[in-house]
Amino acid sequence: MNAIYTILLLICSNVFMTFAWYGHLKLQQTGVSSSWPLIGVIxxxxxIAFFEYCCQVPANRIGFVDNGGPFTLIQLKVIQEVISLIVFALIANVMFQGQGLxxxxxxxFICLIAAVYFVFMK
Structure with a gap:
């Protein structure tokens, strides 16, 4: 069950992260934030990133093997990166329609799947 909670929290974390890192570009495109000073955008x-951390930190704590979770530190990082790129690709294709895959x-992505396979190999 800890594995499922970890992955769900990582997905939520990465949705917030993607909006925090790239959402402001869409706001600028639509004119919402084009007059904001850089410090306002930051x-x-x-x-938004606060909510990323509210999901990321518990995901790592729940999922880490030394806390009773199923994943090593390296496995957690690779899972997080794969989820990050998948979430980014989906959101980028919805928000920025000209940025096709x-x-x-x-x-x-196939190389990343191979990386996950190799990280989980015994």
């Missing part, structure tokens, strides 16, 4: 992004992006 503050806005940090406010190409064959080389698919090849990179």
């Amino acid at each position: 503050g806005f992004c940090w406010a 190409h064959w080389n992006h698919l090849a990179a």
Whole structure:
């Protein structure tokens, strides 16, 4: 069960992270934040990133093997990176419609899946 909680929290964390890191670009495109000073954009992004940390920290604590979870530190990091790229690809394709996925992006995802396989090998 800890594995499921960890993965769900990592997905939530990465949704917030993607909006914090890249959402302001969409706000700028639509004109919402184009007049904001940079410090205002940074503050806005940090406010969103707070929720990222509210999910990321518990995910790592629940999932880490030394806390009774099923994952080593390296496994947690690889899982987080794969989830991060999948969430980013989905959100980027919805928010920034001209940023399509190409064959080389698919090849990179296959390499990431291979990385997950190798990290979990005994």
